[in-house]
Amino acid sequence: MFTGIIEEKGVIRSIKQPSKQAIFLTITAKKVIMDMHVGDSVAVNGTCLTVAAFDDIGFSAEVMPETMKATSLKELTKGSEVNLERAMGVNSRFGGHFVSGHVDGTGTIIQKYQKENAIYYDIEVDKELERYLLKKGSIAVDGVSLTLFQVRGNVFTISLIPHTASVTILGDKGKGSLVNIECDMLVKHVEQLLSHSTDSRKLDHNFLKQKGII
Structure with missing residues (x-):
């Protein structure tokens, strides 16, 4: 989970392409590698990626075929700048909104x-x-x-x-x-609830109004 408050701009150090529809990114960064562990989540241009490796000057992450198709990461080249944000901490201020890192x-x-x-x-x-x-x-x-x-x-x-x-x-x-x-994920959750409501308890505008929700 992220907040949408960017911590720093990183730079693409290298891009490897193990297959036609997947890439392996190595990104130069400073702030987000603090307290980093393999398996951590980092949002790269809003896309949640998993840290596969890291060193003193950055980290690496794999991009799957589905992510390549759904996002702009396929346009990245060596030297491209990217927005970076670590997953939100439970003890920190929440300045943005709930961001999942799952690009629509x-x-x-x-x-x-x-x-x-x-x-x-x-x-x-x-x-x-x-x-x-x-x-x-x-x-x-x-x-x-x-x-x-x-x-x-x-x-x-x-x-x-x-x-x-x-x-x-x-x-x-x-x-x-x-x-x-x-x-906004809250809007998508409401849509999901409305689309799966039953006839006996239809979750529509009238139901929400009757319950004093809207």
């Missing part, structure tokens, strides 16, 4: 513009993700916890403050860039 798909930046001190991005996602987009709701973009300011069908708008733009890779991305998208 990718989005494309279709517009980038600035207003005062804020950088705005319009991002287009697949139609199947449209139902999870909620104005003023939460979303993780390349692992960064952000708020949706506007939603227009399958296009949403996010805004970055200068600090977030400087400490994450989002600040360097522009029109046409591919980003990893993880929608």
Whole structure:
């Protein structure tokens, strides 16, 4: 489990490809290797990967075929910068939102513009993700916890403050860039409950209203 608060930017040191649909990443990092163990979870551009090995200057992780297909990790090259976050600790502050590291798909930046001190991005996602987009709701973009300011069908708008733009890779991305998208897991859980409700106890809008939930 992650929070979407990026700890540092790492750099891809090497990429090995043991098969056509899998890669082995070695990433240079400083902060996230503190207290690291083999088997730990690290979010790389919002994608939960398992530490296979580490040394004094970074760590290595394998990327499975399904992850390659669903995320933008397939576009990484040697020297690429990546957002890094260790799994959240139970004794630390929780500054973002619940992020699982299980990417729902990718989005494309279709517009980038600035207003005062804020950088705005319009991002287009697949139609199947449209139902999870909620104005003023939460979303993780390349692992960064952000708020949706506007939603227009399958296009949403996010805004970055200068600090977030400087400490994450989002600040360097522009029109046409591919980003990893993880929608709010709470919204997905509610959808799952609604889709599996029985006729005798139908969990719909009326039921929630009767129980005083909404």
